[in-house]
Amino acid sequence: AQRVTQPEKLLSVFKGAPVELKCNYSYSGSPELFWYVQYSRQRLQLLLRHISRESIKGFTADLNKGETSFHLKKPFAQEEDSAMYYCALSDRGSGGGADGLTFGKGTHLIIQP
Amino acid sequence: DVKVTQSSRYLVKRTGEKVFLECVQDMDHENMFWYRQDPGLGLRLIYFSYDVKMKEKGDIPEGYSVSREKKERFSLILESASTNQTSMYLCASRRRGEYEQYFGPGTRLTVT
Numbered sequence: 001a002q003r004v005t006q007p008e009k010l011l012s013v014f015k016g017a018p019v020e021l022k023c024n025y026s027y028s029g030s031p032e033l034f035w036y037v038q039y040s041r042q043r044l045q046l047l048l049r050h051i052s053r054e055s056i057k058g059f060t061a062d063l064n065k066g067e068t069s070f071h072l073k074k075p076f077a078q079e080e081d082s083a084m085y086y087c088a089l090s091d092r093g094s095g096g097g098a099d100g101l102t103f104g105k106g107t108h109l110i111i112q113p
Numbered sequence: 114d115v116k117v118t119q120s121s122r123y124l125v126k127r128t129g130e131k132v133f134l135e136c137v138q139d140m141d142h143e144n145m146f147w148y149r150q151d152p153g154l155g156l157r158l159i160y161f162s163y164d165v166k167m168k169e170k171g172d173i174p175e176g177y178s179v180s181r182e183k184k185e186r187f188s189l190i191l192e193s194a195s196t197n198q199t200s201m202y203l204c205a206s207r208r209r210g211e212y213e214q215y216f217g218p219g220t221r222l223t224v225t
Binding site: 006009032034043044045046049051086088090099100101102103104105106 | 117146148153154155156157158161171172203205212213214216217218219
């Protein structure tokens with residue numbers, strides 16, 4: 001069974017400090033990994049996915065198949081980064097089919113001024 | 114922009130009532146999903162649908178059913194609401210063959 005683990009429920013860092021949100025997964029097939037973000041009073045939205053290898057709002061995430069990890073990183077945190085972050089997995093082998101995402105439990109990131 | 118709307122932001126129901134949560138998307142997406150979001154548990158998939166009148170169970174379907182009579186609308190039904198179904202319910206949609214899911218604003222359901 002596929003599983004996504006986010007070990008930190010809460011992460012608090014100071015503005016300007018580096019941020020790393022951890023995500024580990026277990027899946028035997030070919031997964032697609034995502035980070036979703038939910039700002040206060042806003043809907044959940046996609047932040048980035050591993051296959052696009054892009055940087056969004058200064059965040060990057062690299063898929064490490066050996067360590068089965070997909071950690072989210074940003075070199076200099078900003079106050080507007082404060083939000084709930086969810087790592088999610090989809091079965092890429094299904095060809096982008098209808099299957100839902102498997103989410104981690106989320107990490108609440110707080111950026112202190 | 115994709116728009117996913119949910120019929121209510123807040124809902125309060127009594128134990129044993131039948132509850133309908135409605136979700137509508139305006140981008141002609143084939144796939145639609147219902148999740149519940151609970152603190153410390155993240156999002157868990159209840160049901161999904163890949164076409165009109167088609168539905169599949171997710172990870173926690175017990176106590177729920179769904180209906181998809183039209184492509185744009187996906188309804189979540191609680192046949193007999195219970196207090197442990199108090200939660201935030203999120204609807205999402207996705208175009209077939211793509212990976213990004215678009216979420217609605219959520220319905221916070223309280224069952225007393």
